[in-house]
Amino acid sequence: MQQSVHDALEDGFIVHRLHDAADKDKLLADVGPSIRGAITNGGIGVRNDVLDRLPKLEMISSFGVGYDGIDIDYCKSRGIKVTYTPNVLNDAMAEITLGLMIALARHLPQADRYTREGKWAGSGPYGLTAELTGKTVGIAGLGRVGKEIAQRCQAFKMQVVYFGRTRQDFVPYPHYGSLVEMARDVDWLVNVMPGGAATSKLFNAEIFDALGPEGFFVNVGRGTTADEAALIEALQQKRIAGAALDVFEKEPSVPEALLKLDNVVLSPHQGSATTKTRWMMGDLVTRNLKAWFDGKPVLTPLT
Numbered sequence: 001m002q003q004s005v006h007d008a009l010e011d012g013f014i015v016h017r018l019h020d021a022a023d024k025d026k027l028l029a030d031v032g033p034s035i036r037g038a039i040t041n042g043g044i045g046v047r048n049d050v051l052d053r054l055p056k057l058e059m060i061s062s063f064g065v066g067y068d069g070i071d072i073d074y075c076k077s078r079g080i081k082v083t084y085t086p087n088v089l090n091d092a093m094a095e096i097t098l099g100l101m102i103a104l105a106r107h108l109p110q111a112d113r114y115t116r117e118g119k120w121a122g123s124g125p126y127g128l129t130a131e132l133t134g135k136t137v138g139i140a141g142l143g144r145v146g147k148e149i150a151q152r153c154q155a156f157k158m159q160v161v162y163f164g165r166t167r168q169d170f171v172p173y174p175h176y177g178s179l180v181e182m183a184r185d186v187d188w189l190v191n192v193m194p195g196g197a198a199t200s201k202l203f204n205a206e207i208f209d210a211l212g213p214e215g216f217f218v219n220v221g222r223g224t225t226a227d228e229a230a231l232i233e234a235l236q237q238k239r240i241a242g243a244a245l246d247v248f249e250k251e252p253s254v255p256e257a258l259l260k261l262d263n264v265v266l267s268p269h270q271g272s273a274t275t276k277t278r279w280m281m282g283d284l285v286t287r288n289l290k291a292w293f294d295g296k297p298v299l300t301p302l303t
């Protein structure tokens, strides 16, 4: 968690840090019954069996826009207020997405290695790469982050289409209600969808085959949305051209097979990880918490 959050909590809160505790069970037994507020990260979240040990819990202030690690229905059933940090990370997320796309198309990591290893002088120019200009990008999950990505793709002279269960009014991009149909029609398939049961392994072998040997897959949503084994197979067999991944099925572990592939660009879940954005996320986390305990409306509620 951001240092700014720790600093802000010094003022008016008694803080117990479960993730740092050597004996978590003992800490929960000792202080669980008196805990009224909790801070967590929406992806890692907090399990219901931990919530069960916090009978006086009134609110959870979650750090992140995704909240797949929190059982929202369970929180509602217990009357626990849950807040999250939407919007403040839209730009950072969109920037990393375009960065990953350019890195993948233009082989930036590989070309950097090539230059450092002195191969330019020894073996000649690196070789030719792909271009974003004029290509079609399909965005799966055209929410607040997806729309920022779409605008930036347009600035790169790409055609934008999107997949979502329902067509959005006043959105200028063609809509697909079928992911496989969109995958068939695009050069770039970008996932921004959240995790959870509804999106689990949505990007499977059928989708990768529809994307095809010239197609690129980018995942900045959640690793659980992709069938990682099917993705690795598609990459190994060159059934898709490449993938850029900021998220993985079982973070922080990244499958050995992915590390060996040259047609992937890997990033350790860095989407929102800029100084500015993480500060704003932390600020929202503490302001939500303080608002609740000051008896004021929280800023960004989920429940």
Ligand code: 8YV
Pocket: 041, 042, 043, 063, 064, 065, 066, 067, 089, 269, 271, 272
């Ligand atoms: C995490 C994210 O919050 O917002 C999300 O859903 O996945 C990230 O911004 C971040 O990784 C916190 O550690």
